[in-house]
Amino acid sequence: MPEPHKKPRIIAIANQKGGVGKTTTAINLAAALAVGGLKVLLVDIDPQGNASTGLGIDHNARNGGSYALLAGDVSLADSIVATNVENLSVVPAVADLMGADMEFSAHERRNFLLTDAFAQGCDADVVFIDCPPGLALLTLNALTAADAVLVPLQAEFFALEGISQLMRSVEMVKRSLNPKLEIEGIVLTMTDRRNNLSEQVSGDVRTYFKDKVFETAIPRNIRITEAPSHGIPVLLYDFRSTGAQAYLSLAAEFLRRARARKELA
Template identity: 75%
Template sequence: MSEAKKRPRIIAVANQKGGVGKTTTAINLACALAVSGQKVLLVDIDPQGNASTGLGVAPGARKIGTYGLFSGEATLPELVMDTSVENLSLVPAVADLIGADLEFGQEERREFLLRDALLPHCQADTVFIDCPPGLGLLTLNGLVAADAVLVPLQAEFFALEGISQLMRTIDAVKRGLNPALEIEGIVLTMTDRRNNLSEQVSADVRGHFGAAVFETAIPRNIRITEAPSHGVPVLLYDFRSAGAQAYLALAAEFLKRARARKVAA
């Protein structure tokens, strides 16, 4: 098998708006794919470190985490940690990332710091990069390192307005820094079929973006919100819950799209 075929598919999970289920989707989709047998790496570049907390890694156990990838103080193999999920590994985030724009903003190839750190060493089948909210240097690095962008989008009034700015940023990255960048898809999150506004927003998003929107939508579910406080994905917290089953369905659809992409190629 050639080196090109061994290269992992890298997915940036991004939305400049906070509170849309971005980190929850990164954790639980990564977990669902790992459960299916894929070797998955989750790279947390959000200074809040919520993906790391959600996978049970306390701040004191994170060492220099993904900060080491940006600073060059450590290599990927030195930073990868096992999680409670078989086949799912993590590079945790640390609070030192908060100053990334100032600290690394004048570096040569500053937009490629993450890409240069990931590609030579990564052994996973799929890599998810949990980007911070906002469109600063960290998110830009995530987009430049990625093959595709997965956009969690809350089914609420300002959803379409917020996503337009992200799409403009993705287009700019494609033009100047990463011409191969694709849209992996849009995932509707926190949907509520009992809420007319939620249903209308979902219909508007599907009407606007068409096939880019995953058929699977993630419902509002108390088990999803409880799971991070226990340091596990919802699939480990309550496998039978509506939230866990939705993420399993999303993973199946994700893999179906991957197979279709290979056939088309």
């Protein structure tokens, strides 16, 4: 008999608010885990394709990318592209995703397109899905396919208001589409200890969500913002920077939590 397909841990990285460090966290957490020896796949379903660009994937090398995967035109294995980081691969995004809501809305399994694609299995320990901002069809597909959702949360005034909407959406998906879905955790991003408001918001988030919030917070760091223009994660751009070290710390904490729950070996 053929060997059964490997079932990776699938995590959607989502926040309906843009500009919160979602794609930056997807790239750099995935890279940090890959550098640590895990086989990681990053699936980019954001039409902007920033995760693909940030990993140096040229537009000409993307073929149909995640759009073709959702459409069922290619297999998961055939849509995967290698990156410059050992153990890290990506299913890149293409501009065709911009019309996904309209194009797939009449599809009988419109909420399960990504679930069906993942049913083929893949040679990865962890799969991250970089979602677009908003809670439309693409994000809904990610939440339906995922085991858990990781929420990057910028330490700023509107953070708590935005996350409550996301949490309601997660509960809706859990009730109607994906009963196994859980909150992997909340990652505070763009923190600034010199900023009283940033510190206050961080404290409020930790008080409200308690141990759902990762101890590691990602600081504002110029190296993090520079790295994507070079098509590499911050770990490869400037390993000693505070941003790179923060994502290494986040990866270590992510692993500790997952292993404590026996989700990863």
